[in-house]
Amino acid sequence: MSHDAALAFYQQFYTNLTLYVVPEVGEAVAAPVAVPTSQQPAPTPVPAAPVLPTPAVAAAPVPLTAPPATVPPVLPPIGRPPVAPPVSAPAVLPAPPVTQIAPSATPAPPQRTAPPLTDTPFSTLGSNARGIVILVRLDAVKFQRLPRHVFLNNVLKAIGQIVEDTVLINVESHLPVALSTLRTKLEAKQIIGFGKNLLDVAVHKTQLYEPVILVGDAAYLPAAELDVIEEDQGRKKLLWNAMKRMFL
Structure with missing residues (x-):
């Protein structure tokens, strides 16, 4: 800006005041001359200072982010086994509903499969004139030969009897024959059993060579075959003593 322009610029701010100019070096300083206000020249308009564009502010540099430091893995202490990560428990599924079945009624006891003793099969030989019954358990061939058995005939002769006056009964089962069946078919007064398990009422109530009185006053004598x-002299004596008590 020139000296005159600067002077005109400051005159706008200092109206009614006399401005002076500092003389250059070497020039005499003249006394200021008062100029009447009316005679003072009109100030020269000073052109406005040009508006300069605001310089662009450079963006601050973005600091670079350092990569995260790698954390070294934590190793288990020496001498201890590595601890396995906890295993999550499997999901527990709800149990299916249990259908309760009502217990069935108490089963009936098994029915007896064996035939009643009244149905035990047997075969007979002879008549029943004196009411003497002889029970045996033999095969069919031996039973047919029994009336000619020498020892049996001698036993009967000792008490004054013969085979023809007796009834020979062969029990054809491992089960005993029923006394009630013998009484309905035969008039049994004295019964001799040569063998085991021959008569139902005498199975658990008698001893060998001990005659007993059964129901209905029938006498029963159990003996061996x-x-x-x-073949045994001792058994012969036992049989003979028992027959004397029963028949004599």
């Missing part, structure tokens, strides 16, 4: 007694 005929062939066994025939």
